[in-house]
Each structure stands twice: as structure tokens, then as C-alpha cells.
Amino acid sequence: MILWIDIDDLLFHLLHHGRPSGIQRVVFEISAALRTLRSENVQFVRRGPDATHPHDFRTVNWAVVETLFRQIMAGDGKGTSGSAASLPPVTPSIDRIPSEKGLSTFLQAEGRTFAGLRPLPATLGQLALRAGQRKLSQRRNAGRSGQYMEDTKLADAARPGDVFLTLGAPWHHRNYIHTIRWMRDDLRMSYGLLMHDLVPVRCPEWCDRGIITTFRAWHRAVLPLADVIFANSKATAADVQSYLTELDIGTSITVQPIPLGTGFGLADMPVASAPLVTGPYVLFVSTIEARKNHALLFRVWRRLLEDLPEDQVPTLVFAGREGWLVSDLMQQLENTCWLNGKIRFIQNPTDAELRRLYADCSFTVFPSFFEGWGLPVTESLSMGRPCVASGTTSIPEAGGSLARYFNPHDTNDAYRLIRDTITNQPALGEWTKQVRSRFKPLPWTNSARAILAAFDSLIS
Numbered sequence: 001m002i003l004w005i006d007i008d009d010l011l012f013h014l015l016h017h018g019r020p021s022g023i024q025r026v027v028f029e030i031s032a033a034l035r036t037l038r039s040e041n042v043q044f045v046r047r048g049p050d051a052t053h054p055h056d057f058r059t060v061n062w063a064v065v066e067t068l069f070r071q072i073m074a075g076d077g078k079g080t081s082g083s084a085a086s087l088p089p090v091t092p093s094i095d096r097i098p099s100e101k102g103l104s105t106f107l108q109a110e111g112r113t114f115a116g117l118r119p120l121p122a123t124l125g126q127l128a129l130r131a132g133q134r135k136l137s138q139r140r141n142a143g144r145s146g147q148y149m150e151d152t153k154l155a156d157a158a159r160p161g162d163v164f165l166t167l168g169a170p171w172h173h174r175n176y177i178h179t180i181r182w183m184r185d186d187l188r189m190s191y192g193l194l195m196h197d198l199v200p201v202r203c204p205e206w207c208d209r210g211i212i213t214t215f216r217a218w219h220r221a222v223l224p225l226a227d228v229i230f231a232n233s234k235a236t237a238a239d240v241q242s243y244l245t246e247l248d249i250g251t252s253i254t255v256q257p258i259p260l261g262t263g264f265g266l267a268d269m270p271v272a273s274a275p276l277v278t279g280p281y282v283l284f285v286s287t288i289e290a291r292k293n294h295a296l297l298f299r300v301w302r303r304l305l306e307d308l309p310e311d312q313v314p315t316l317v318f319a320g321r322e323g324w325l326v327s328d329l330m331q332q333l334e335n336t337c338w339l340n341g342k343i344r345f346i347q348n349p350t351d352a353e354l355r356r357l358y359a360d361c362s363f364t365v366f367p368s369f370f371e372g373w374g375l376p377v378t379e380s381l382s383m384g385r386p387c388v389a390s391g392t393t394s395i396p397e398a399g400g401s402l403a404r405y406f407n408p409h410d411t412n413d414a415y416r417l418i419r420d421t422i423t424n425q426p427a428l429g430e431w432t433k434q435v436r437s438r439f440k441p442l443p444w445t446n447s448a449r450a451i452l453a454a455f456d457s458l459i460s
Contacts, residue, residue: 001459002162003038003452004154004189005031007060008046009168010069018072019348021287022375023196025264026232027167028069030194033261033448035062045154047173054178057154073351074269160188163455167194171214177221184225190458192228192451195240195255197372199291202239206291206369208324219243224250228454231257232373235394256454261444263379264351272356276346281315282422283361283385285354285376286368288330288345289323293367293390293408298329300415301339304422310342314422316365318345319357358383363421363428366390367408374398384436386428388417402435 010031013024020028034042044065048056158164164183170176183189200207200215207215223229223244231237237257244250286292297316304313316339322330333343349357358364364380366389377398380387389395391405399405404421406414421428 001041001455002158003034003042003165003455004158004162005034005042005044005165005167006046006057006170007031007044007065007168008057009170011046011060011065014068014072020069020072023169026194026196026260026375029261029264029444030167030447030451031062032066033444034451037445037448037452043157048153052175054175055155055182057179059150059152059154059157061150155187158183158187158189161190161459162187163190163192163458165192165194165451169196171211171218174214174218176218177225180222180225190227190455191225192230192455193222193226194230194232194258195236195372196232197236197370198239198243199370199372201243203291203370206289206325220247220249223253226250226253227458229253229255230451230454231255232260233257233394233397235397236372256450258450259442259446260373260375260378261447262382262441263375269351269355271359272350272352274356275360276349276353276357277315277317277344277360279315280362281317281344281360282418283317283319283357283364283380284366285319285357285364285379286366287320287323288318288326290325291369292323293369294318294326295329296367296408296411296414297365298332298339298343299411300418301342302336303411303415304419305339305342307419308423312423313342314362315341316343317357317361318343319349319354321348355383358385361385363388363432365418366395367406367414368392368395369408371395371398377403378442381435381439382441384432384439386421386431386435388421402439404431 007027010020010024010027013020031042031044042062044060044062045057046060048058050056164180173179180191184191200212201219204212223240229240229250231240234257237255240255244253244255284294284297286294288294301313301316333339333345338344346353346357358380363386364376366374366377366380366387368374368390370393371390372394374389374395375398377387377389377395381399381402387399387403389399389403389405390408392408396403396405404417406417408414
């Protein structure tokens with residue numbers, strides 16, 4: 001069995017936006033872990049130059065993707081004072097790569113320098129050239145052999161019994177259903193996908209209207225075609241299983257939760273040399289959007305400043321980027337001068353900066369209304385920092401017994417827990433010691449093994 005992973009949306013994000021978001025980082029980590037476990041029996045594809053054709057998928061060399069990803073994540077970054085601007089879209093588009101030029105050759109020819117990052121090293125160009133010249137994989141299964149160069153059409157490389165896996169979020173491709181039907185009916189492949197959450201279905205009030213319509217239509221069409229549906233938590237698995245029953249689609253498919261790895265390798269990153277924030281602070285790592293509930297923390301911090309001496313109230317640091325449906329909140333923050341500086345917004349921190357933010361903070365907060373998993377919670381614990389979090393959906397799965405929880409709809413509940421954590425420093429110190437001694441990071445290979453076990457049982 002060859003496992004073919006669609007990484008088109010990961011590549012699109014890297015080439016258009018630079019630093020990846022949470023879903024893209026999960027795609028990368030699981031893909032890398034699968035490759036580690038099964039080597040060349042795990043291969044990667046993207047959409048070909050005819051993006052409108054549902055059958056045009058081409059092979060991609062993983063070594064080049066991995067080098068590109070790590071180069072972006074190790075970028076210098078700008079604006080560590082808290083005024084960093086979002087990386088602008090990258091002009092060249094992956095869907096315009098000519099078919100005779102593989103991804104590696106394309107990157108070599110471009111010699112691109114991403115905004116705010118170091119130039120791609122010469123070794124990447126050398127790697128790309130070698131990758132484009134050598135075979136992509138050597139089939140070792142009984143009765144199967146062949147050599148597949150990068151940019152080979154999937155139709156020429158795949159065989160009956162292979163598996164196609166969607167780990168990301170290709171919902172904007174309306175013809176994806178035709179892709180999956182072609183793979184199942186013509187190429188005789190099995191199909192699996194990973195569900196991250198059902199936010200646009202369960203909580204449409206927190207989403208853009210276009211996302212809601214696209215998400216619902218895509219999943220109603222594609223979910224029934226899956227041989228295996230994975231979920232990133234037990235809460236998401238139960239949610240998806242209920243959704244299948246409600247719509248009477250794919251009711252015979254079992255939705256299987258898989259363990260998610262801990263964070264994105266921050267512990268292995270260098271630490272930014274200079275502090276980003278002076279004085280005590282509490283950290284909230286997340287895109288600023290309505291679902292993440294930054295507004296609750298604004299109310300809590302305003303009340304803290306009313307009830308406590310100002311010098312006893314730590315700064316609240318938002319680390320991430322501005323998202324959607326938060327224009328009113330951003331205006332309120334501006335009107336209050338970010339609570340006279342008691343709230344700070346550090347935009348798009350690099351991994352080195354993020355590690356420094358975790359290292360210097362007193363504790364973290366995560367008040368989100370709805371999550372598929374809750375990676376910032378496990379990331380905080382992995383960095384040795386206690387987390388005060390929402391007790392809804394999958395978040396208690398992410399934090400377990402080491403995080404402490406409040407009702408995200410109840411400002412009083414959140415205020416009491418956060419104030420107690422701030423004012424009782426000895427208890428916070430003991431909690432921090434517990435986190436550092438008891439938290440056990442989970443490798444991404446655990447996620448990969450669960451996926452492989454499911455597919456192995458499917459074909460056995």
C-alpha cells in the first residue's frame with residue numbers, strides 16, 4: 001500500500017502567506033511523522049497546472065517541501081516590539097507552475113526570498129536540482145515496481161489498493177467530490193480524511209458566511225465517500241458522528257479519534273534573545289477572532305484594574321494575528337488605549353519569539369468557546385506553563401488534569417479563577433512545578449501510527 005497525501009493547501013499557504021496557520025502545521029507534522037514511519041510508502045501530491053480539472057494531481061518531493069517549511073518557520077521575523085505586520089502574499093502561485101517544471105525545479109528557478117525571512121540557502125537549490133533529477137520512489141511491494149519522477153501524474157503512479165488521505169482543509173475546491181469519486185471508482189483507491197472541527201456547522205455565528213456555505217456543501221458531498229474518517233479529539237469524533245446521523249449520510253462509517261502531537265517543536269527552537277514584554281504578564285496565543293473569546297478577557301482585565309492596584313495586575317498579551325468578526329472588539333481596545341497598555345498585541349511572532357513569550361509569562365489563558373482540539377493548551381503545558389482555559393468541547397481533553405477550567409460564557413467564573421491565579425503566587429508556583437514534572441509530551445508519530453493502523457486494518 002502506498003499512502004498518497006494531498007498537501008496542496010499546505011503548499012498554497014506557504015507560497016501565498018508565508019507562515020502557516022494551525023491546520024497547516026498539523027498537516028506538516030503528521031505528514032512528516034508518516035514519512036518517518038513508512039518512508040517511501042508515503043508520498044505526496046498537489047494539484048497540477050489545470051487546477052479546474054479534478055483528476056490533475058501531481059507528485060511532490062517531500063524533501064523540498066520540508067526544507068521550504070522549516071526555512072519559513074526559522075525566518076528572522078520582524079517587529080518583535082509588537083508591531084509586526086502580516087507577511088504579504090507571495091506573488092508566484094503554485095497553481096501556475098508549468099507541468100514540465102516540478103516544485104523543486106520551480107523553487108530553484110525562483111530563488112525566492114520571502115518577506116521578512118532570510119534568502120533560501122544555496123543548499124535548497126542543490127537539493128531541489130537533485131530531487132528533480134532522481135526518482136521519487138521505488139515501489140517494493142510484491143508485483144509492483146516502477147520509478148516515479150516528481151510531477152508524475154497520480155493516475156500514472158497510483159495502483160488499486162493505495163490510499164488517498166486529506167489532512168488539511170481543501171473545502172474551497174468544489175470539484176473535490178469528483179476527485180474522490182475518480183480515485184475510488186477508476187483508480188480503485190481507498191479514501192480517508194481528518195476532521196479538525198465542525199465550527200461552521202455547529203457555531204455559524206462565529207464564521208464568515210462564505211465559509212459556512214462552502215464548508216457545509218463540501219462535507220455533505222465528501223464525508224459519505226470516506227472509507228475512514230479521523231478526528232483530532234474524542235469531542236470532534238462524537239460531533240462528526242452525530243452530524244453523519246443527522247444528515248443520514250455515511251452512517252456506517254466510524255469516526256476514529258487520533259491522538260494529536262504536542263505543539264510544533266517549540267522546545268527545539270532557539271529562544272529570542274531579548275524579552276518581548278517587560279514586567280509580569282499572562283499570555284493568550286491565538287488568532288483574534290470571535291470564537292476565541294478575547295472579548296471575555298478584555299472584560300476580566302478591566303474588572304481586575306477596578307478591583308486591584310494597577311501594579312498588581314499583570315499585562316495581558318495577545319500573540320497571533322487579527323482574524324474576522326472582531327472589528328468592534330478592536331475598536332474598543334483602541335478606544336481604551338488597550339486598557340492603558342495593560343493589554344498588548346504581539347502580531348505574528350516567530351517560533352523563537354513565541355518560545356520566549358512562553359518562557360517569560362506567569363501562566364497562559366485560553367477562553368475559546370469551541371475547539372476541535374486546543375493546541376495552545378498542550379503547547380503551554382509542554383513549555384512548563386500552567387493554563388487557565390475554557391472547559392468546553394475538546395479543551396479538557398487537551399489540558400487534562402494539569403489545566404484549570406472555567407465557563408467561557410460566564411465572566412464571573414472566569415474572573416474568579418484568573419484573579420485567584422494572579423493573587424495567589426505560592427499556589428501558582430506549586431502548580432507550575434506540577435506542570436513541569438507531570439506533563440508528558442506526545443510525539444506526532446503517535447498520530448501517524450493511529451492513522452496507519454486504521455488503513456492497515458482496512459486492507460487486511
